[in-house]
Amino acid sequence: MNASSRWAKLRQTEAANGLLMISPTALYAILMLAAPLGTIVLYSFLTDGYLEIIRDFTLANYIEAWTNELYRSVMIRSLAVAMVVTLVTVLLAFPIAYFVSFYVAPSKKSLWLFLITIPFWTSYLIRVFLWKVILGYNGVVNSGLLGLGLIDEPLTFILYNVNSVVITLAHAYAPFAILPIFVALEKIDRSLLEAGQDLGESKFMTFRRVTLPLAMPGVIASVLIVFIPTIGDYVTPQLVGGPEGRMVANLIQLQYLKLDNYPLGSAIAVSAMGIVTLVSLIFIGLNRRYLKGPK
Template sequence: MDLKTRWGRLSRSEAFHGYALVSPTALYAVLLLAAPLGTIFAYSFFTDGYLEIIRDFTLDNYIEAWTDPLYRQVLLRSLMVSALVTLATVVLAFPIAYFVSFSVAPERKSLWLFLITIPFWTSYLIRVFLWKVILGFNGVVNTTLMGLGIIDEPLTFILYNVNAVVITLAHAYAPFAILPIFVALEKIDRSLLEAGRDLGESKAMTFLRVTLPLAMPGVVASVLIVFIPTIGDYVTPQLVGGPEGRMIANAIQLQYLKLDNYPLGSALAVSAMMIVTVISVIFLLLNRRFLRAQR
């Protein structure tokens, strides 16, 4: 069989048309995602020189990133903040998604979802500034509490620290957590819940044994959707975190834009991505094992 005949058969195959269809998107993703990531990964093994990058292979950047107490503390703080934000967001998002799925009439669910997405109408930066005003020394929270006589002087622990970062990020990513859980709850066959109650189970036990396990894929999706971007958030810690609330993205920005140390900044970025990847894979494997156990 000659080359022309093989090419003719290949071009008529379904696989060829599929690859041809996705190839522009794949090429776009490679150029705009894989290439920068590859560059950062390569830079992390180079040596920093005065106003230049010396292309000598070294592991000193990773050694410093993992052994320096300052960077280790910032990285642990970033993981802690992301974990707290994820926990608070998912715990608060589940009741809202459950209410919309099980208690709202079908013809009104679209309206509720529309209301949930209203925060996206404003810029993320504006929402962060609003929280800065709300939590400020003379902000809404302190003014209200002092007006009610609950406190005598403004609270200082709600702004420019980890608490402010957690509150602001939890509000910003709440819709991202609600929607996946809502989709998972919508897929649950209501006859399974009726069967559980017919067998004598209470509403609480039916929820724990039927609803919650079937909604776990949505919960895991919410956890990943919230956890992954929050650990690399830069704007919120910069504006409301203060020195005590700085995260790994701020340390990377410092190395790149102020200290001109691209190799160390790249090593910090790659380290953060590796940790996020490992945690994400663990969640996915646990979710897969959980789904298999259900079968």
């Protein structure tokens, strides 16, 4: 069999047809995602020569990123903020998703989901600006509390610090957390809950032993969906964070665009991606455990 006939036979297989179908998407992913990431990783091992990039392999950028107190504190702050935002968002999202799944009539669930997605109708940037107005020195919160006589002077701890970043990010990513949990709750067979109550379990114990474990894949998915973009968010800490609320994305932007130190900025970016990858793998492992169920 010559090469042309073998190639013609190969093109007729399902595997070849599948490769042909995904090849444009794969090529796009390689050019737009893998290539830039590879470039960043490569730059992180080079040396900054101030006016040029010195192509000498070095680990000095990673050493500086993890030993410099400022850089290390910003990365730790970013990780802490992402964890707090994820925790707050999921804790607020679960009751909403539970209410829509178990207490809203099936004919009205679509309406509730539609209402949940309303924040997506406006730009993310506009939503962040709205929180800046709400939490500002003369904003809605301070004006209302002053008008009611509950405070004597405007609150300063709710803007231009970590608190305002957490509040804004929790609101921005709430719909992302609600929807996966809702889907997981909808998949639960209601007969399992009825069986638990028939066996004498209280509603609370049925929730703890049946509903919550079965909903955990949705909870873990929500954690990943919120945590991954939150730790690298740039706009929110830039607009409402102030000096105390700067996160790793702002630090990377500073190295790239202000200090023109591409190698160090790349090392910080790769370090942040490493942290996100490690946390994601942990939660993916937990998700597989819940999907397998108890042994």
